[in-house]
Amino acid sequence: MVSITRPRWWPRRAEKTAADSPARPRWRIVAAWVTTGLASLLVLFALVAPNRIGHLTPGEFVRIPVEALVGAALLLFLPPRARVVVAVLIGAALGVLTILKVVDMGFYRVLDRPFEPVGDWSLLGSAAEVVRLSVGRAGEVGAVVGAVALAAAVLALMALSVVRLSRLAVVHRTRTVRAVVALGLVWVLAAGLGLRLVPHVPLASDSAAALAYDRARQVRADLRDRREFGAKAAVDAFRDTPGEDLLTGLRGKDVILAFVESYGRVAIEDPAIAPGVNAVLDSAQRRLSAAGFAARSAFLTSPTAGGGSWLAHSTLLSGLWIHSQLLYRELLTTDRLTLDGAFKRAGWRTVGVMPGTSRPWPDGKFYEYDKLYIGPDLGYKGPTFNFSSIPDQYTLEAFQRLERANPKHPPLMAEIVLLSSHGPWAPLPKEVDWASVGDGSVFEGTRVSDGSPEDVLRDRATASAAYGHSIEYSLQTLLSYVERYGDDNLVLVFLGDHQPAPIVTGEGASRDVPVTIVARDPAVLAQISGWGWQDGLRPGTGAPVWRMDTFRDRFLTAFGQRAGSHP
Numbered sequence: 001m002v003s004i005t006r007p008r009w010w011p012r013r014a015e016k017t018a019a020d021s022p023a024r025p026r027w028r029i030v031a032a033w034v035t036t037g038l039a040s041l042l043v044l045f046a047l048v049a050p051n052r053i054g055h056l057t058p059g060e061f062v063r064i065p066v067e068a069l070v071g072a073a074l075l076l077f078l079p080p081r082a083r084v085v086v087a088v089l090i091g092a093a094l095g096v097l098t099i100l101k102v103v104d105m106g107f108y109r110v111l112d113r114p115f116e117p118v119g120d121w122s123l124l125g126s127a128a129e130v131v132r133l134s135v136g137r138a139g140e141v142g143a144v145v146g147a148v149a150l151a152a153a154v155l156a157l158m159a160l161s162v163v164r165l166s167r168l169a170v171v172h173r174t175r176t177v178r179a180v181v182a183l184g185l186v187w188v189l190a191a192g193l194g195l196r197l198v199p200h201v202p203l204a205s206d207s208a209a210a211l212a213y214d215r216a217r218q219v220r221a222d223l224r225d226r227r228e229f230g231a232k233a234a235v236d237a238f239r240d241t242p243g244e245d246l247l248t249g250l251r252g253k254d255v256i257l258a259f260v261e262s263y264g265r266v267a268i269e270d271p272a273i274a275p276g277v278n279a280v281l282d283s284a285q286r287r288l289s290a291a292g293f294a295a296r297s298a299f300l301t302s303p304t305a306g307g308g309s310w311l312a313h314s315t316l317l318s319g320l321w322i323h324s325q326l327l328y329r330e331l332l333t334t335d336r337l338t339l340d341g342a343f344k345r346a347g348w349r350t351v352g353v354m355p356g357t358s359r360p361w362p363d364g365k366f367y368e369y370d371k372l373y374i375g376p377d378l379g380y381k382g383p384t385f386n387f388s389s390i391p392d393q394y395t396l397e398a399f400q401r402l403e404r405a406n407p408k409h410p411p412l413m414a415e416i417v418l419l420s421s422h423g424p425w426a427p428l429p430k431e432v433d434w435a436s437v438g439d440g441s442v443f444e445g446t447r448v449s450d451g452s453p454e455d456v457l458r459d460r461a462t463a464s465a466a467y468g469h470s471i472e473y474s475l476q477t478l479l480s481y482v483e484r485y486g487d488d489n490l491v492l493v494f495l496g497d498h499q500p501a502p503i504v505t506g507e508g509a510s511r512d513v514p515v516t517i518v519a520r521d522p523a524v525l526a527q528i529s530g531w532g533w534q535d536g537l538r539p540g541t542g543a544p545v546w547r548m549d550t551f552r553d554r555f556l557t558a559f560g561q562r563a564g565s566h567p
Contacts, residue, residue, distance in 0.1 A: 072176060076173060116324055226326055261418060267500075499513065512545055
């Protein structure tokens with residue numbers, strides 16, 4: 001007979017019997033079962049829950065996670081102390097994975113993309129700022145404290161859950177081993193045959209490992225993009241172009257580049273939104289045509305959606321594809337020639353108008369403005385409206401008063417951000433007579449509301465209606481400005497920065513935004529006749545679609561002279 005010695009760390013009794021323990025009160029037994037059940041559900045959520053709210057259905061949990069089988073097999077055969085340490089580490093990892101999934105849900109809901117670990121941490125501060133501007137300081141503090149407390153609770157509860165389940169697995173070792181072996185065989189069979197108990201949901205799951213791997217690969221890609229970005233930024237056909245050869249076709253013109261917040265393709269094509277928006281554009285088209293203005297329109301593909309407006313601004317102005325916060329920060333360290341910088345080199349006075357910025361903005365130095373106006377510089381004394389405290393009409397009137405009112409002002413290039421169409425799209429200001437705008441006090445009592453911000457975002461229909469009304473207001477205001485203050489020397493380029501959030505567009509929408517150039521001088525639009533853009537203020541479905549980063553070079557080429565061939 002061969003005697004097999006039991007390892008010292010192997011439990012002497014793999015399973016306890018009822019006789020081994022004193023009788024416990026029924027409530028404690030029930031509490032133990034409930035606690036174990038909750039721990040199992042928490043771990044199951046971490047392993048198989050999707051990272052998009054729209055995919056969060058009961059069917060997603062009818063899956064066998066291979067990570068649970070591997071983890072159970074590992075913990076079963078570790079010595080007690082090591083088992084506890086490893087269980088805590090596994091629980092912490094699952095907690096981080098759960099937090100990542102929840103953050104992904106928020107990013108997909110707002111930006112239609114997942115969280116990018118390398119560059120997106122700074123956006124959490126921007127999110128807090130949006131909360132503050134939308135619902136106040138108390139709401140911001142409450143949201144931050146709640147988020148931190150929730151994250152800490154998830155990490156702690158997940159670790160405790162894995163430790164509890166590992167102890168039960170060891171107590172019931174034989175049953176656990178049988179279950180792991182049986183479920184492992186089922187997993188292999190299901191993976192090989194593609195078995196599904198719920199349509200479109202594979203029974204064999206490796207989603208947790210796949211998500212972790214995907215995020216690690218994203219980190220590597222982001223770091224690679226950052227390493228390569230400097231070389232891309234250095235390739236600039238206009239870097240050394242002298243000012244006298246830049247923008248020769250716009251000499252003497254006041255050029256306004258207006259970004260209309262969230263003005264996306266959905267605004268002019270979605271059946272639930274387009275009728276109102278297109279009515280505003282068509283009416284303005286008739287009035288502007290009568291005043292001698294003409295327009296050409298197309299689409300640009302934005303690098304972002306739902307938010308991150310500065311990524312779109314920097315992409316259009318720099319001619320580089322700035323699709324992440326990481327690349328945006330890298331761009332600011334370069335000497336890349338922007339559209340603003342090109343106008344400044346060519347002799348224009350360059351102005352930035354950022355009504356939503358309430359604090360000093362060091363990023364503005366990169367764009368080489370001669371003058372940057374942030375919110376407090378505009379002198380607004382009226383009521384606040386949704387995210388932006390300043391109505392678009394006041395922003396434009398203040399710009400006119402501060403920069404264009406003097407008939408002897410030098411040629412201007414102004415980049416103006418219009419924010420009344422920023423989510424949550426309620427309440428909205430009402431357009432007033434331009435002569436009565438004053439210090440903005442006139443907007444007191446002019447609120448037009450689709451409900452509170454919370455009400456607006458409760459479903460797609462309500463959000464779409466409020467979004468459409470905000471775009472109508474912003475476009476009506478901007479085009480009314482052209483009617484009132486436009487002349488032969490005004491050239492307006494207006495476009496959306498990105499599509500609105502997926503609650504309006506739905507998942508997987510394009511990232512196209514309308515872009516339009518308006519001018520009274522026919523020579524201006526004649527210079528872009530080769531672009532193939534369509535006549536009028538709104539592009540049709542067959543209008544050209546360019547990537548937003550191509551606009552800078554095409555614009556500088558059309559309106560100026562330069563050496564070299566077009567990229």
